[in-house]
Amino acid sequence: MRLLTHNMLSSNIKGVTNGFPLRIEAEKVVEKTVEMNPDFLKKMFDKIQWKAFVDGSRAMGFTELPEEVDSSVLESDEFLSRFHHALLELHLEEGALVCPETGRRFPVNKGIPNMLLHEDEV
Amino acid sequence: MLLNVDQSNPELESISSLQITTKVNNNKMASKKIRTAQIRLMSSHQEVYEPCDDSFALVDALLADCSNLLKHCPALCMEIGCGSGYVITSLALMLGQEGLGVNYIATDINPHAVSVTRETLNAHGVDAELIITDIASGLEKRLAGLVDVIVVNPPYVPTPEDEVGADGITASWAGGENGRCVIDRILPVADHLLSEKGWLYMVTLTANNPSEICLQMREKGYASRIVIQRSTEEESLHIIKFWRDSDIEVFKNEKVMTEKSVPARLMDYVLTQFPLFSFWRSSDSDNKLIQRNPVHTDLDAKDLLRIQFHPVSHSLQSVRYENFDLWGTLGIMSFCYKCS
Numbered sequence: 146m147r148l149l150t151h152n153m154l155s156s157n158i159k160g161v162t163n164g165f166p167l168r169i170e171a172e173k174v175v176e177k178t179v180e181m182n183p184d185f186l187k188k189m190f191d192k193i194q195w196k197a198f199v200d201g202s203r204a205m206g207f208t209e210l211p212e213e214v215d216s217s218v219l220e221s222d223e224f225l226s227r228f229h230h231a232l233l234e235l236h237l238e239e240g241a242l243v244c245p246e247t248g249r250r251f252p253v254n255k256g257i258p259n260m261l262l263h264e265d266e267v
Numbered sequence: 268m269l270l271n272v273d274q275s276n277p278e279l280e281s282i283s284s285l286q287i288t289t290k291v292n293n294n295k296m297a298s299k300k301i302r303t304a305q306i307r308l309m310s311s312h313q314e315v316y317e318p319c320d321d322s323f324a325l326v327d328a329l330l331a332d333c334s335n336l337l338k339h340c341p342a343l344c345m346e347i348g349c350g351s352g353y354v355i356t357s358l359a360l361m362l363g364q365e366g367l368g369v370n371y372i373a374t375d376i377n378p379h380a381v382s383v384t385r386e387t388l389n390a391h392g393v394d395a396e397l398i399i400t401d402i403a404s405g406l407e408k409r410l411a412g413l414v415d416v417i418v419v420n421p422p423y424v425p426t427p428e429d430e431v432g433a434d435g436i437t438a439s440w441a442g443g444e445n446g447r448c449v450i451d452r453i454l455p456v457a458d459h460l461l462s463e464k465g466w467l468y469m470v471t472l473t474a475n476n477p478s479e480i481c482l483q484m485r486e487k488g489y490a491s492r493i494v495i496q497r498s499t500e501e502e503s504l505h506i507i508k509f510w511r512d513s514d515i516e517v518f519k520n521e522k523v524m525t526e527k528s529v530p531a532r533l534m535d536y537v538l539t540q541f542p543l544f545s546f547w548r549s550s551d552s553d554n555k556l557i558q559r560n561p562v563h564t565d566l567d568a569k570d571l572l573r574i575q576f577h578p579v580s581h582s583l584q585s586v587r588y589e590n591f592d593l594w595g596t597l598g599i600m601s602f603c604y605k606c607s
């Protein structure tokens with residue numbers, strides 16, 4: 146699971162109002178190199194919730210993202226390559242996503258988060 | 268003027284080897300051979316739906332619409348109910364990956380299916396983000412309005428309700444009453460996730476009452492057309508494409524006249540104005556059409572005739588005619604005429 150996906154996921158348990166962001170518990174992180182597309186990054190920049198993204202990348206062991214950003218950072222090639230790396234090249238392979246409100250853990254195995262709920266959670 | 272009459276394309280079988288010239292990346296024209304997933308590279312599992320006629324029909328529909336999809340430049344594509352991964356893998360092969368700015372997400376309620384999809388993607392050298400979830404549960408909040416293409420081959424077989432969403436492979440076909448149980452839950456989610464320019468491709472069976480699905484989506488502002496219609500021994504499949512149509516939005520806010528309230532004199536006037544109507548009237552080649560659809564005498568309840576007048580001068584501005592009753596023979600027939 147990429148941080149792009151993490152940024153789009155919320156806890157789906159019934160009654161939870163602040164289900165975003167899920168806290169990442171990383172047991173195994175893998176890196177896979179992919180080609181960079183600046184247009185895609187610029188498009189996604191507006192959609193990403195930055196704090197959740199920075200916290201997520203820290204939890205995955207990548208600490209080179211700035212805490213605060215505005216759209217001027219998109220001019221910097223160095224920023225773009227870090228953003229690209231954190232958004233698309235880091236994968237949470239094993240670990241869990243933890244609901245910020247209830248502490249319920251959604252397991253991530255072989256890179257796949259399992260968001261299925263138990264009967265009493267729907 | 269817009270006239271959609273789609274029928275299954277006899278040439279489709281040869282489409283997988285089609286050469287399409289597209290603008291790739293830095294505007295260089297490149298001739299590209301389009302590939303889809305290969306059966307010999309597919310992974311499988313006894314509890315996972317194997318690619319079948321419906322899967323092939325959906326991929327053929329995507330192929331048939333491939334040049335439009337490439338021009339559409341989707342950033343995020345999604346499959347709901349990915350099963351073996353045949354469809355999402357084919358889509359990724361067709362449209363390209365991160366370097367071209369395209370990303371994929373696929374979900375399934377069956378954990379085995381998601382694992383098989385992972386292996387199928389790997390075997391083809393493409394990638395997608397996978398999530399085990401019910402439809403798009405967990406994604407609705409943050410992914411709203413961001414998905415440019417959604418593809419779905421849902422469980423559509425009419426079954427007892429209690430089989431819907433059951434464990435394992437049963438969930439791949441069990442669709443409850445009229446096979447609509449899961450479809451009817453997917454449609455509002457798709458509407459919510461699709462971007463302004465977003466497209467939805469969905470497999471339906473005749474028993475699902477596809478024309479009603481289209482009418483329902485129409486209420487939400489979507490136009491639709493059948494990209495492929497295919498009959499097998501057991502079933503008749505339609506692959507329908509939905510997109511937001513600004514005309515429909517406009518019409519929603521206008522005074523709408525439907526069928527029987529159209530005065531005969533007005534209809535006569537309309538008929539003299541539009542060549543297409545006369546084509547319809549005089550088209551002897553398709554008697555069925557004329558019989559079922561005598562445009563100027565008695566439009567039936569499934570015909571929608573929307574006539575728009577200028578608010579001040581009361582002159583005729585546009586006429587839109589749609590018929591949802593010709594399924595199985597012609598697909599949706601619709602046209603819109605805007606008077607300049």
Ligand SMILES: C[S@@+](CC[C@H](N)C(=O)[O-])C[C@H]1O[C@@H](n2cnc3c(N)ncnc32)[C@H](O)[C@@H]1O
Nearest residue numbers: 316322348349350375376377401402420438439
């Ligand atoms: C007809 S199969 C299609 C599989 C594959 N996309 C194909 O075309 O070959 C339907 C798939 O939808 C999945 N499914 C059924 N109900 C679902 C739900 N509520 N949420 C997500 N996936 C679901 C099934 O597990 C199955 O893999």
